[in-house]
Each structure stands twice: as C-alpha cells, then as structure tokens.
Amino acid sequence: MTASALALIVFLPLLAACATVAFPGRWVGLIVRTGLLPLPLLMLVPTAAVLDQNVVHLALAGHASPLGIEWRLDSLSLLMLWLNVGITVLISLHAGFTFRPDSDRGRRFWPLWLILFASMNALVLSADLFNLYVTLELVTLAAIGLIAVESKPAALRAGMRYLLLALMASLLYLLGVGLIYGQAGTLDLYLIAEQIEPGWLPVTALTLMIVGLLIKSAVFPLHAWLPAAHGNAPGPVSAILSAMVVKVSIYMIWRLWFWGAAGWDLTTAANLMGLLGAAAIVYGSLAALVQDRLKMIVAYSTVAQLGYLMLLFPLASALAFQAASYHLLSHGLAKAAMFLAAANILNSVGTDRLQRLAGVDQRLPLDVFALALGGVSILGLPPSGGFVAKWLFLEAAWQQQAWGWLILVAGGGLLAAAYLFRVLGVICLHPRKRLDKRPRRENPDLASVAALILAVGAIAAGFFSAPVLDLVSAGLPPGMTP
Amino acid sequence: MDSLGLYVLAAAVLFGVGVYGLIVAEHLMRKLFAINIMGNAIFILLVAASGPIQGSPDPVPQALVLTGIVIAVSATAFALALMVRLYQETGQATLSSRDDGDDG
Known part of the structure; x- marks a missing residue:
C-alpha cells in the first residue's frame, strides 16, 4: 500500500510528463491535472505510515541495493515531500494561466514542470548517494529548461551560467561519491557512517560533495548565479526555484552531514558553514536593499534566507534542527507567494522596476497584500511561520549561549525589514502618484488567489506549528536528543 | 610507477586541463568541452579505483560510470541546445555581456 503510493507519487507526474510530450493536443490540460491533483491525496498513505513506524524502507521492484534502487522515508523526507507537493500544486494553479496547457508556451512548459516535480519527489526519497x-x-x-522556456535573452544567459556551474558542481559531487564508495564499499547514505572512520580521504570526499552542493544551493559566496536566474525566470518558475529547488541540495547537505558523517567531530567546519550563512544573510539583505527591480529584490532575499539554513551546522541541536526544518517550510510558502505576486504585478504593469510601481496597490490590492503577508513571514513577525522558525533559532542559540548566532538571527530580521519595507513604502506611500495608464494585461483572479493562498499558508504556519515540530523531532539525526 | 598511479596521474592532468579550459575559454562550446574533459577525468579515476587489484573488478563503479556517461551526454546535448538558442536570440555564444535583462 505504502509502496504503491510512494511509487505513484514519483511516477504519476513522470508518466504525465511523457504523455504531454506524446499527445501534445487538447488533452494536455487533462493529463497535467491527472499528474498533479491526486498527489495530495496519495500523500496521506505515506504520512500515516511514517506516523506509525517512523521510518519506511522500500526496495523498488524488489531489487535491493547496491544495483537496485532503495527508497527511505522518514520525518524530514515526509516534510520535504509535503512541501513539494503542496507548493507545486498551488503554483500550478497560477501556471495554468501564464502557461495555458493548450498553447504553444504551455506545451513547452508542462513536461518540464512535471519532470521537475517528479525528480524532486524522487530525490527526497532516495537513500543512496548515487x-x-x-x-x-x-x-x-529541468529547472534550467524552465528558466529558459520563454527564450528571453536575459533568462537564456542566466540559465547558461547556472548550467555551467551546476555541471561543474555535479562533477565535484560525483568525485566525492566515488571516493566514498572506495572507502566504505557501500553507497547507502545511512550505512556509510558505520563503514568509514574520519581520515583525510573521507574528509576530502565529503568536502568535494559539500562544495558541489553549496554551489547548487547558491550559498554565499557561491551564490552569483542565483539572482539573475531566479529574477529573470518566468513567475511560477522563480517561485518553485526559490521555494524548493535550492532547498533540495541543502537537504542533501544536511543528510550527508548529520547522517552520513554522524559521529565525526566537525566543529571547525560547522563554524565555517555557519559563517558562510552569516555572510549570506548580511550580504543578501544588503544587496536586496539596493536592487531596483522587484523580482531581483525577492531573489536576493532568497540568498539571505538560505543563510539561516546554514546555522543548523554550528548550533546542531534538536531545537536548531526543528528551527531549520520549520524555516525551510515557512520560507518555501512565503517566497513562492512573493514571487507569484511579483509575477502578477510584472504582468499587469509591464515592468517590475520599483520606481514605476508607486500606487500599484490600488490596482492590484490582492497581489500587494500577498507580497506583504509573505514579507511578514520572511522578516519573522509574529504570528507567522517565519516567526516560529526564528524564535526556535533564538532559543537554540540561547540554550548554547552562542551569542554571536543569537545577534545574527535577530539582526537578520531587521535587515529583512529594511528591504521589505522599502518595497512596500514605494508601492503604497505615494498618494498623488497614481498609476493612470490602463493595465497592460489583466490577471485572472485565480492567479492572485494562488499567491494569496500561499501567503496565508506562510502566516497560518505560525498557528499550526505543533504537529509539524512533533513530526520533525520524531526523526532527529543520530546523536541529537530532544 | 604502478598502473593505478598512472591512471590517477592521467585523471589529475585531464581534470586540470578541464578546469583551465573552463576558466580561460570565452566561447561556450569550449567551456562545454572543458566540462566534458573534467567529467572524463573523474570517470577514469572511478574505473581505475575499482580494480582489478585482485580477482575480478567491482561492478558497482562501472555501473556508476556508465550512468555518469549517460548523464554527461544528455547534459551536454541540453547545454548545446541552450547555446544554439542563445546564439539565435542574441547573436553571440559567450557570456561576456551583462546578465540582468530589462524587465523581468
């Protein structure tokens, strides 16, 4: 039962992707719906299984590792799966209008979108390094294909730059995998900790893999490709890139660090990772403060917010793990909402240059509201999901008397407030500068509603944190106790 | 020098050539060549490290390398398509100019 549900969660969107390519006629809309909409219901089965047994193992088609493919589902994977399913389905509501399935644009977009969705689901289920x-x-x-799907020169250049870096990053990761296999004789992520002792070769391998993954997650100072790629991609694509795609590689670093290298003494390296996170928070926020395009501001905000996910390494406690997991969730919802709202504004006004957006709140109240709600969660005002995450981070730092990280988390909120209030100030505080021109294009209501649902979700995450935090603490990494 | 050392040396030299090419080359085609050379260096290393030191070689690294080659080929094909489209849209196959466009 669980096995077939999990298989469907990966293969249903994948089959739908193939079907949209094979039958590019008027059925595309129906195929896409079949590939996406049953997923939230299917998720209930593995959710029940994880609540029941904590960890679910599954050898696909009965072939065990090393040559078969094994999946493993625990609390953290389940959280990532739910986040991916929820965010993708909601963004798809929006994408249904910007990329109509019966149009040429849509026929290029939906296969890639479904492949991206399926491969992220498969990634969080995978249990071995390869x-x-x-x-x-x-x-x-798939993500780079989506960035370039409209063939705009700026997006093509950004996608190309991203692709070159990403290919190099995967090679570094693959080299690390090869070295680990040579040492451990297994590729199982959850067995290598027992097989290898820290030495210079395993440490080199781990370093190579983590550097590769840091490039893919655009952690400062390897972030240079992100703002152009996320800022120039089509709206729904920017949303999924910032909400999920950069997170799955951070998820992999967590897995390598806390499961793969469990029991190693990584204090120095952990502090270094934390410092990278700190630099990301400060640099990303300051860079967001000086951008003159709305989508670039939101993109630099992603660079900054990713920094918080790096604070898990130096803090490394159960509380910090809950904080980082919750930050992953609330930032995903908030950032998807903000990018969708920004896309609606861009579509309606024809530009997202900040000085041309004065008074746009009167024309697009729902979108500006969604943008502001998302912003509230990003800067961590109560009662949002972002607040819960930041509060847990503060508590974790307080417990360990790590005053530096404490100041950083608190100060990061202030910096976020600076760039977000600058945006809202320009948009809302110009009583005389009304936009007098007619909108370039009308947005369908559902496009704004999708942004609003995500934004409300980011706020609501502040009220319903208890079950999620319980789930997370049921699947703590080895060696962490609540 | 034993044969393993020779393979490792060859892989290191190739990897170095690749990194140099990736940094120095302007044209995207050359950058893609460079990345492929880096990839081949890693594949050589993986196959060399899998034996045969004693008895038969370990099949797992061979399977990894095969999959790696498939991925490298498809990624290169995709990158070439992207490069061609970039050339059609902008008339250049380099990344030298400014990166952020006008409006979203």
Whole structure:
C-alpha cells in the first residue's frame, strides 16, 4: 500500500510528463491535472505510515541495493515531500494561466514542470548517494529548461551560467561519491557512517560533495548565479526555484552531514558553514536593499534566507534542527507567494522596476497584500511561520549561549525589514502618484488567489506549528536528543 | 610507477586541463568541452579505483560510470541546445555581456 503510493507519487507526474510530450493536443490540460491533483491525496498513505513506524524502507521492484534502487522515508523526507507537493500544486494553479496547457508556451512548459516535480519527489526519497546524484541532475536540468522556456535573452544567459556551474558542481559531487564508495564499499547514505572512520580521504570526499552542493544551493559566496536566474525566470518558475529547488541540495547537505558523517567531530567546519550563512544573510539583505527591480529584490532575499539554513551546522541541536526544518517550510510558502505576486504585478504593469510601481496597490490590492503577508513571514513577525522558525533559532542559540548566532538571527530580521519595507513604502506611500495608464494585461483572479493562498499558508504556519515540530523531532539525526 | 598511479596521474592532468579550459575559454562550446574533459577525468579515476587489484573488478563503479556517461551526454546535448538558442536570440555564444535583462 505504502509502496504503491510512494511509487505513484514519483511516477504519476513522470508518466504525465511523457504523455504531454506524446499527445501534445487538447488533452494536455487533462493529463497535467491527472499528474498533479491526486498527489495530495496519495500523500496521506505515506504520512500515516511514517506516523506509525517512523521510518519506511522500500526496495523498488524488489531489487535491493547496491544495483537496485532503495527508497527511505522518514520525518524530514515526509516534510520535504509535503512541501513539494503542496507548493507545486498551488503554483500550478497560477501556471495554468501564464502557461495555458493548450498553447504553444504551455506545451513547452508542462513536461518540464512535471519532470521537475517528479525528480524532486524522487530525490527526497532516495537513500543512496548515487541516486541522489541522478535525481539532483534531473532537478537541475529541468529547472534550467524552465528558466529558459520563454527564450528571453536575459533568462537564456542566466540559465547558461547556472548550467555551467551546476555541471561543474555535479562533477565535484560525483568525485566525492566515488571516493566514498572506495572507502566504505557501500553507497547507502545511512550505512556509510558505520563503514568509514574520519581520515583525510573521507574528509576530502565529503568536502568535494559539500562544495558541489553549496554551489547548487547558491550559498554565499557561491551564490552569483542565483539572482539573475531566479529574477529573470518566468513567475511560477522563480517561485518553485526559490521555494524548493535550492532547498533540495541543502537537504542533501544536511543528510550527508548529520547522517552520513554522524559521529565525526566537525566543529571547525560547522563554524565555517555557519559563517558562510552569516555572510549570506548580511550580504543578501544588503544587496536586496539596493536592487531596483522587484523580482531581483525577492531573489536576493532568497540568498539571505538560505543563510539561516546554514546555522543548523554550528548550533546542531534538536531545537536548531526543528528551527531549520520549520524555516525551510515557512520560507518555501512565503517566497513562492512573493514571487507569484511579483509575477502578477510584472504582468499587469509591464515592468517590475520599483520606481514605476508607486500606487500599484490600488490596482492590484490582492497581489500587494500577498507580497506583504509573505514579507511578514520572511522578516519573522509574529504570528507567522517565519516567526516560529526564528524564535526556535533564538532559543537554540540561547540554550548554547552562542551569542554571536543569537545577534545574527535577530539582526537578520531587521535587515529583512529594511528591504521589505522599502518595497512596500514605494508601492503604497505615494498618494498623488497614481498609476493612470490602463493595465497592460489583466490577471485572472485565480492567479492572485494562488499567491494569496500561499501567503496565508506562510502566516497560518505560525498557528499550526505543533504537529509539524512533533513530526520533525520524531526523526532527529543520530546523536541529537530532544 | 604502478598502473593505478598512472591512471590517477592521467585523471589529475585531464581534470586540470578541464578546469583551465573552463576558466580561460570565452566561447561556450569550449567551456562545454572543458566540462566534458573534467567529467572524463573523474570517470577514469572511478574505473581505475575499482580494480582489478585482485580477482575480478567491482561492478558497482562501472555501473556508476556508465550512468555518469549517460548523464554527461544528455547534459551536454541540453547545454548545446541552450547555446544554439542563445546564439539565435542574441547573436553571440559567450557570456561576456551583462546578465540582468530589462524587465523581468
């Protein structure tokens, strides 16, 4: 039962992707719906299984590793799966209008979109280093295809730059995998910790893999490709890139660090990772403050917010793990909402240059509201999901008397407030500068509603944190106790 | 020098050539060549490290390399398509000019 549900969660969107290519006629809309809409219902089966048994193992088609493919589902994978399913389905509501399935644009967009969705689901289920490599490669290629789907020069250039870096990053990761296999004789992520002792070769391998993944997750100072790629991609694509695609490679670093290298003494390296996160928070926020395009501001905000996910390494406690997991969830919802709202504004006004957006709140109240709600969660005002995450981070830092990280988390919120209030100030505080021209294009209501649902979700995450946090603490990495 | 050392040396040299090419080359085609050379260096290393030191070679690294080659081929094909489209849209196959466009 669980096995078939999990298989469907990966293969249904994948089959739908193939079907949209094979039958590019008027059935595309129906095929896409079949590939996406049953997923939230199917998710209930593995959810029940994880709540029941904590960890679910599954050998696909009965072939065990090393040559078969094994999946493993625990609390963290389940959280990522739910996040991916929820966010993708909601963004698809929006994409249904920007990329109508019966149009030429739509026929190019939906196969890639479904492949991206399926490969992220497969990635969080994968239990061995090599399958993680294959699925991450699928995620990257599909994501870059989506960035370039409209063939705009700026997006093509950004996609190309991203692709070159991503290919190099995957090679570094693959080299690390090879070295680990040579040492451990297994590729199972959850067995290598027992098989190898820290030495210079395993440490080199781990470093190579993590550097590769840091490039893919655009962690400072390897972030240079992200703002152009996320800022120039079509709206729904920017949303999924910032909400999920950069997160899955951070998820892989967590897995390598806390499961693969469990029991190693990584204090120095952990502090270094934390410092990278700190630099990302400060640099990303300051860069967001000086951008003059709305989507670039939101993209630099992603660079900054990814920094918080790096604070898990130096803090490394159960509380910090809950905080980072919750930040992953609330940032995903909030950032998807903000990118969709920005896309609606861009579509209606024809530009997203900040000085041309004065008064846009009167024409697009729902979108500006969604943007503001998303912003509230990003800067961590109560009662949003972002607040819960930041509060847990503060508590974790307080517990360990790590005052530096404490100040960083608190100060990061202030920096986020600076760039977000600059946006809202320009948009809302110009009583005389009304937009007098007619909108360039009308947005369908559902496009704004999709953004609003995600934004409300980011706020609501502040009220319903208890079950999610319980789930997360049921699947803590080895060696962490609540 | 034993044969393993020779393979490792060859892989290191190839990898170095690849990194140099990736940094120095302007044209995207050359950059893609460079990345493929880096990839081949890693494949050589993986196959060399899998034996045969004693008895038969370990099949797992061979399977990894095969999959790796498939992925490298498809990624290169995709990158070439992207490069051609970039050339059609902008008239250049380099990344030298400014990266952010006008409006979203």
